[in-house]
Amino acid sequence: MAKKESRRSFLELATALIGGILSLAAGIPLIGFAISPAFKKPESKWVDLGLADRLKNSRFKKVDYTFMAKDGWVQATKKRSVYVTDAGNGEWSVFSRTCSHLGCLVRWDAQEESFLCPCHGAIFDKTGAVVAGPPPEPLQKLETKVEAGILYVKET
Ligand code: FES
Known part of the structure:
Protein backbone atom coordinates (compact mmCIF):
# COMPACT_ATOMS: atom_id res chain seq x y z
CA MET A 1 0.00 0.00 0.00
CA ALA A 2 2.81 2.40 0.94
CA LYS A 3 4.61 1.52 -2.32
CA LYS A 4 1.46 2.43 -4.36
CA GLU A 5 1.19 5.68 -2.42
CA SER A 6 4.79 6.68 -3.16
CA ARG A 7 4.37 5.86 -6.86
CA ARG A 8 1.29 8.09 -6.96
CA SER A 9 3.19 10.92 -5.24
CA PHE A 10 6.05 10.52 -7.67
CA LEU A 11 3.73 10.66 -10.69
CA GLU A 12 1.95 13.74 -9.31
CA LEU A 13 5.28 15.45 -8.70
CA ALA A 14 6.59 14.48 -12.14
CA THR A 15 3.39 15.73 -13.81
CA ALA A 16 3.58 19.05 -11.94
CA LEU A 17 7.26 19.43 -12.83
CA ILE A 18 6.73 18.69 -16.52
CA GLY A 19 3.70 21.00 -16.58
CA GLY A 20 5.75 23.78 -14.98
CA ILE A 21 8.60 23.35 -17.46
CA LEU A 22 6.20 23.41 -20.44
CA SER A 23 4.44 26.52 -19.06
CA LEU A 24 7.77 28.30 -18.72
CA ALA A 25 8.88 27.21 -22.19
CA ALA A 26 5.69 28.63 -23.73
CA GLY A 27 5.28 31.62 -21.38
CA ILE A 28 8.70 33.28 -21.58
CA PRO A 29 8.59 33.88 -25.36
CA LEU A 30 4.99 35.12 -25.09
CA ILE A 31 5.89 37.59 -22.34
CA GLY A 32 8.92 38.74 -24.37
CA PHE A 33 6.72 39.21 -27.44
CA ALA A 34 4.17 41.23 -25.44
CA ILE A 35 6.61 43.63 -23.75
CA SER A 36 9.38 43.95 -26.34
CA PRO A 37 7.83 47.01 -28.12
CA ALA A 38 8.23 48.97 -24.88
CA PHE A 39 12.02 48.55 -25.08
CA LYS A 40 12.40 49.33 -28.78
CA LYS A 41 13.94 52.67 -29.71
CA PRO A 42 11.31 54.80 -31.47
CA GLU A 43 11.80 55.01 -35.21
CA SER A 44 12.69 58.38 -36.64
S1 FES B 1 5.84 74.73 -19.34
FE1 FES B 1 6.65 75.69 -17.60
S2 FES B 1 7.74 77.32 -18.43
FE2 FES B 1 6.97 76.34 -20.16
Whole structure:
Protein backbone atom coordinates (compact mmCIF):
# COMPACT_ATOMS: atom_id res chain seq x y z
CA MET A 1 0.00 0.00 0.00
CA ALA A 2 2.81 2.40 0.94
CA LYS A 3 4.61 1.52 -2.32
CA LYS A 4 1.46 2.43 -4.36
CA GLU A 5 1.19 5.68 -2.42
CA SER A 6 4.79 6.68 -3.16
CA ARG A 7 4.37 5.86 -6.86
CA ARG A 8 1.29 8.09 -6.96
CA SER A 9 3.19 10.92 -5.24
CA PHE A 10 6.05 10.52 -7.67
CA LEU A 11 3.73 10.66 -10.69
CA GLU A 12 1.95 13.74 -9.31
CA LEU A 13 5.28 15.45 -8.70
CA ALA A 14 6.59 14.48 -12.14
CA THR A 15 3.39 15.73 -13.81
CA ALA A 16 3.58 19.05 -11.94
CA LEU A 17 7.26 19.43 -12.83
CA ILE A 18 6.73 18.69 -16.52
CA GLY A 19 3.70 21.00 -16.58
CA GLY A 20 5.75 23.78 -14.98
CA ILE A 21 8.60 23.35 -17.46
CA LEU A 22 6.20 23.41 -20.44
CA SER A 23 4.44 26.52 -19.06
CA LEU A 24 7.77 28.30 -18.72
CA ALA A 25 8.88 27.21 -22.19
CA ALA A 26 5.69 28.63 -23.73
CA GLY A 27 5.28 31.62 -21.38
CA ILE A 28 8.70 33.28 -21.58
CA PRO A 29 8.59 33.88 -25.36
CA LEU A 30 4.99 35.12 -25.09
CA ILE A 31 5.89 37.59 -22.34
CA GLY A 32 8.92 38.74 -24.37
CA PHE A 33 6.72 39.21 -27.44
CA ALA A 34 4.17 41.23 -25.44
CA ILE A 35 6.61 43.63 -23.75
CA SER A 36 9.38 43.95 -26.34
CA PRO A 37 7.83 47.01 -28.12
CA ALA A 38 8.23 48.97 -24.88
CA PHE A 39 12.02 48.55 -25.08
CA LYS A 40 12.40 49.33 -28.78
CA LYS A 41 13.94 52.67 -29.71
CA PRO A 42 11.31 54.80 -31.47
CA GLU A 43 11.80 55.01 -35.21
CA SER A 44 12.69 58.38 -36.64
CA LYS A 45 11.28 59.51 -39.94
CA TRP A 46 11.43 62.47 -42.28
CA VAL A 47 8.22 64.49 -42.40
CA ASP A 48 7.28 66.79 -45.27
CA LEU A 49 6.85 70.44 -44.20
CA GLY A 50 6.06 71.73 -47.66
CA LEU A 51 7.81 73.47 -50.50
CA ALA A 52 11.08 75.04 -49.41
CA ASP A 53 10.46 77.97 -51.81
CA ARG A 54 7.17 78.71 -50.06
CA LEU A 55 8.99 78.85 -46.71
CA LYS A 56 12.04 80.73 -47.99
CA ASN A 57 12.91 83.82 -45.93
CA SER A 58 10.52 82.71 -43.22
CA ARG A 59 11.09 84.49 -39.97
CA PHE A 60 9.88 82.05 -37.31
CA LYS A 61 6.82 81.05 -39.31
CA LYS A 62 4.48 78.70 -37.43
CA VAL A 63 3.86 75.46 -39.30
CA ASP A 64 1.49 72.73 -38.08
CA TYR A 65 1.64 69.19 -39.44
CA THR A 66 0.62 65.62 -38.67
CA PHE A 67 2.49 62.37 -39.07
CA MET A 68 2.03 58.69 -38.26
CA ALA A 69 4.05 57.37 -35.34
CA LYS A 70 4.25 53.96 -33.73
CA ASP A 71 4.41 53.91 -29.94
CA GLY A 72 4.73 50.36 -28.66
CA TRP A 73 1.76 48.51 -30.15
CA VAL A 74 -0.13 51.69 -30.98
CA GLN A 75 0.08 53.36 -34.40
CA ALA A 76 -1.36 56.86 -34.13
CA THR A 77 -1.52 60.19 -35.88
CA LYS A 78 0.46 62.80 -34.00
CA LYS A 79 0.21 66.56 -34.35
CA ARG A 80 3.22 68.81 -34.14
CA SER A 81 3.70 72.54 -34.29
CA VAL A 82 7.05 74.12 -35.11
CA TYR A 83 8.59 77.47 -35.97
CA VAL A 84 10.54 77.57 -39.22
CA THR A 85 13.15 80.16 -39.95
CA ASP A 86 15.46 80.53 -42.92
CA ALA A 87 18.46 82.80 -42.92
CA GLY A 88 18.02 83.16 -46.67
CA ASN A 89 21.14 81.12 -47.40
CA GLY A 90 19.48 77.72 -47.33
CA GLU A 91 20.23 77.28 -43.65
CA TRP A 92 17.00 76.16 -42.04
CA SER A 93 16.20 76.19 -38.36
CA VAL A 94 13.08 74.41 -37.17
CA PHE A 95 12.18 74.67 -33.50
CA SER A 96 9.64 72.56 -31.68
CA ARG A 97 6.99 74.67 -29.93
CA THR A 98 6.98 72.29 -26.96
CA CYS A 99 8.47 73.95 -23.89
CA SER A 100 11.20 71.82 -22.31
CA HIS A 101 9.77 72.50 -18.84
CA LEU A 102 6.32 70.89 -18.77
CA GLY A 103 5.37 70.82 -22.42
CA CYS A 104 3.24 73.94 -22.93
CA LEU A 105 3.34 75.46 -26.41
CA VAL A 106 5.61 78.48 -26.78
CA ARG A 107 4.86 81.35 -29.17
CA TRP A 108 7.25 83.55 -31.10
CA ASP A 109 7.14 87.23 -30.14
CA ALA A 110 8.59 89.23 -33.02
CA GLN A 111 9.00 92.44 -30.98
CA GLU A 112 10.84 90.68 -28.17
CA GLU A 113 12.68 88.42 -30.64
CA SER A 114 12.01 85.58 -28.22
CA PHE A 115 9.92 82.49 -27.69
CA LEU A 116 7.58 82.98 -24.73
CA CYS A 117 5.97 80.20 -22.71
CA PRO A 118 2.64 81.19 -21.16
CA CYS A 119 2.66 78.56 -18.43
CA HIS A 120 5.51 79.52 -16.10
CA GLY A 121 6.98 82.57 -17.81
CA ALA A 122 9.90 80.95 -19.61
CA ILE A 123 11.73 82.94 -22.26
CA PHE A 124 13.90 81.38 -24.98
CA ASP A 125 16.07 83.42 -27.33
CA LYS A 126 16.01 83.04 -31.12
CA THR A 127 18.50 80.16 -30.95
CA GLY A 128 16.16 78.32 -28.58
CA ALA A 129 18.41 78.84 -25.52
CA VAL A 130 16.77 79.43 -22.15
CA VAL A 131 16.95 83.10 -21.11
CA ALA A 132 14.56 83.03 -18.14
CA GLY A 133 12.26 80.70 -16.26
CA PRO A 134 12.37 77.09 -15.11
CA PRO A 135 13.04 75.06 -18.33
CA PRO A 136 16.02 72.76 -17.86
CA GLU A 137 16.88 72.61 -21.56
CA PRO A 138 16.66 74.73 -24.71
CA LEU A 139 13.86 74.31 -27.23
CA GLN A 140 14.32 71.22 -29.37
CA LYS A 141 15.82 72.04 -32.74
CA LEU A 142 14.77 69.50 -35.35
CA GLU A 143 17.09 68.12 -37.98
CA THR A 144 16.20 69.32 -41.49
CA LYS A 145 16.92 68.50 -45.11
CA VAL A 146 15.71 69.73 -48.48
CA GLU A 147 15.07 67.14 -51.18
CA ALA A 148 13.45 67.80 -54.55
CA GLY A 149 12.44 71.26 -53.33
CA ILE A 150 10.64 69.94 -50.24
CA LEU A 151 11.69 70.86 -46.69
CA TYR A 152 11.69 67.86 -44.34
CA VAL A 153 12.14 67.63 -40.56
CA LYS A 154 13.23 64.54 -38.71
CA GLU A 155 10.64 63.24 -36.26
CA THR A 156 11.23 60.66 -33.58
S1 FES B 1 5.84 74.73 -19.34
FE1 FES B 1 6.97 76.34 -20.16
S2 FES B 1 7.74 77.32 -18.43
FE2 FES B 1 6.65 75.69 -17.60
